[in-house]
Amino acid sequence: MELQLGLALPPPPLIPIETFDLNSYGNYETREALGTNALSWPLLKLGPADNDINNIHHHNSSSSSSSSGGGAGCKKRSFDEAPFFDEKRNVPKTLHLLLWTNQPNDEDDDPSNVLHENSSSAIFKNDGEGLVGWPPVKTWRKKVHHQIPNGGAENNRLPAVENGIGGRASKSTYVKVKMEGVPIARKIDLSVHHSFEGLTNTLMRMFGISDGNRKSFKLTYQDREGDWLLAEDVPWRTFIRSLKCLKLIRSRG
C-alpha cells in the first residue's frame, strides 16, 4: 500500500503566527491577541513550518496482504508528518481553527493511554447492562432476547443463555414517567431506588420541581391490569412489582 502525498502549501498567513500553547487554551487574552483576522488564516497550524511539508512518505506495501503485526506497514507518525494538504482535495482552506505546535501534547506521547482505558470501563457501566450504548443493539432487540424462552432443559448447549435470563436482571428496569401537562415522557431506572422518598426526590429533580412545590404533585402509577393507582396507597414492594408506568399529577384540593 503506497502512500502518495500530493501536497499544497496553505496560503501564507497575513499576520505572523506565534506558536499557540494549548495549555493556555482557556485564556481569552491569547485568543484576542490573534486578532480579528482569525478567520482568514489558521489559528493553529498543522506541522511546524509549511516549508517542511515536502517530505513524501512511502509506506511499506505489506500491510494489505500480511496478516501479522498490528500496524505492519503503518509507521506511527507524529503530527509533523501528517499528510495534511492534498492539492487534489476540495476542502476549503480557510477556517482552520487550530495550528499544531511542534510541542508534543501529553496524550500523543503516551501510546498506552492507561488512564483512558480504565475510565472507559469504570465510568460508563450501566447497572446490569454493561457499557452504555454498547453493544449497539436497538432497544427492540434487547427486549426480544430477554424474552427468549428458556431452552435449557432440552438443549444443554446453551447454558449461557439460560444464565442470561435467570441471572441478570432480565427485564428492563426503566419505566416511563410522564408529568401532567408535559407532552414528553422521561424514563427512570427503578433498580437504583429503594423507597418512595428516593424515587420522589429523583422525579422532582428530573422535572425541575422545587421543594416548595412538591406538595402539589402526586405520584400515580399504572399497574399491569391497566388501572391507575396512587403510589402512596401501597407498600413499596407491591408498587415495584406491579407497576408499568408512572405519572405525576397535580393534586387538587
Add this chain to the structure above:
Amino acid sequence: MQKKTAYSFPDEILEHVFSFIQSVKDRNAASLVCKSWYEIERWCRRKIFVGNCYAVSPTMVIRRFPDIRSIELKGKPHFADFNLVPDGWGGYVLPWISKMAGAYPWLEEIRLKRMVVTDESLELVAKSFTNLQVLVLFSCEGFSTDGLAAIAAGCKNLRELDLRDSEVDDLSGHWLNHFPDTYTSLVSLNISCLGSDDVSFSALERLVGRCPNLRRLLLNREVPLDKIANLLSRAPQLIEFGTGTYAAELRSDVYSNLAEAFCNCKELKSLSGFWDAVPAYLPVIYSVCSRLTSLNLSYAPIQNPDLTKLVSQCPSLQRMLVLDYIEDSGLEVLASSCKDLQELRVFPSDPFGEEPNVSLTEKGLVAVSSGCPKLQSVLYFCRQMSNAALVTIAQNCPNFTRFRLCLLDPKIADYRTLQSLDVGFGAIVEHCKDLRRLSLSGLLTDCVFEYIGMHAKKLEMLSVAFAGESDLALHHVLSGCESLRKLEIMNCPFGDKALLANAAKLETMRSLWMSSCSVSLGACKMLGQKMPRLNIEVMDEKGPPDSRAESDPVDKLYIYRSVAGPRFDMPPFVWTMDEDFASELS
C-alpha cells in the same frame, strides 16, 4: 435563423424536462445553473428530503418550495437507537406539520425517522392532508393509538401506514375500527411494533378482507399463530408478510391450514416476524421458500439444525436477517445455497452475555463472503475476529457498500495474533472502493484511521467506538474522507486538536456526534463562536457546562450544519455553543 438558447425555452418545457429528474442531488445541481432554472425548478420540485430536521426551518423550506407533495424528515442522531440520547432531546415534528398544514394541502407522503410525533401532530396530519397516501413513522415515539385512530378515520386515501420500530403508547382503543367500512385502498401496513392492547383482531381481519390491493402486511407479536391462516386466505396477493408470534402447540388442523394458506400466496417474496418461533411450524412455509428474496428471522430463537434446514430451502434469498443461532455451520450452508445474497445481518442472541453461547465466529462471515459474489451489505455481531479473515473478506467482496462489524467485547484484539485489527479494516477500505458505510470495532490504533482517510473516498457514514489513540486518528478521517457526511464516535480519546484543525470540514457534513471523548468545553465554545453555520450542542445531564472548567471534557457533543441557526426547543440538559453563550459567561 435565430439560435435558441437554453434560457429562451418556455418555462413549461424546462419544467417538463425537470420532471424526469428525480434524484435530489441532480435537482439541486440543476437549480444552481442559473436564476431562471432555480425559479422553475423550485416551483416544480415535489419531493424533499431533510436529513436533519434542525438543519433548516419549515418556513425556509416552504418559502423555497411552494408545492411539495412528499417530505422525508429525520430527527435524532443515529446513536439515539442505543440509548445515548436522553429523552426529551428534541426532534419534534409538530412545528413542521403546523407550517405545512397551511402550505402544502396536497401533501401525499410523510416519512419521518427518529422524530417525536405526538397525537396532536397526527390529528393535525389527518385534518390537514386529505390526500395523504403514505405515512411512515420509522423509530418514532411520543404518540399513542389515539393518534393512529385519527389517521385511520381521516386519511381516506391512505395507501401505506408503516410504524416500524416506533414506540407507541398502548392505550386501549380499537383504532383499526376507525378505518371506515368504505376504506379499501390499503397497500402496505406495518404494525409490528405495537403492544398488546392495540390491535383488535377482528377489525384487522375485516380491513384486510376489504383491501384487495394489500401487498405488504407486517403483524405485531400479539397476533396468535392460529389466526394467521384466516388472514392470509383473505390476502393471497401479499408480497410481503410478517407473522405475529410463531409459537403454538402443534395441532394438525392449525398446521395444515397454515401450510395451505402459505401455499396459496403465490406472490409472497418476503417473510418476517417469527417471534418465539418453534421448529414444529417452520415447514409450513417451505412451499414459499424457493421464491423468497427476503427473510427476517432475527426475532426467532430457532437453532440448528432447524434453522440451517430452513435456510437451505431458500436459494433465491437476496436479504437475510438472522440471529447468531445460525452459527458458522449455518452460514456455510447459506453461502452454498444462496448465490444471490446481497445483504446479511447477523444479530447477537445474547449481547450482554460474558461467554459465547453459540459457535459463531469470523469463519461464518468468511464463508459467506466467499460463496456469495453479490454480497454488498453486512451487519455482523460476533465475538472474535482476525486480520486474516478481514483481509480475505475484503478480497472476496470488493463490492461492499456497507460493512458494519460489531465485536461484542470492545477493544478485542485479533484472536490469532493478539495484534490490533488495523490491517484487517484497512484491507476493507482499500479493496472496497464503493464503501459508503463503515462501522468499526475491536482493538484499533490510529493506523486504521490513516487507512480510512487514505482509501475510503466514497465513505459517507462512519461509526467508531473505543478506538484510536490520539487526535491524529480523527484528523485522518476528517481530512481524508471526502464524501463523509455522518461521523459518530463514542468512547475514543479524541480531543480538541483534530476538531479545530478541521472545523471547515464540519460544514461539509451533515453531523458529527462525539460522546465520552475528550473534547473540551473551551473548544466547543470556540467552534460555536467561529462557525456560525454550525450548531454546537453540548449535552450533559449532570449540570450546566458553565459550572465546570474550560478544559473539562464535555459528556456528549453533537455538531451539525444548519442554516436555521440554533434551535429553541432544547431540553435543560442541552446547551448550544453559539456566540451568545461564550460572551455571556466571559
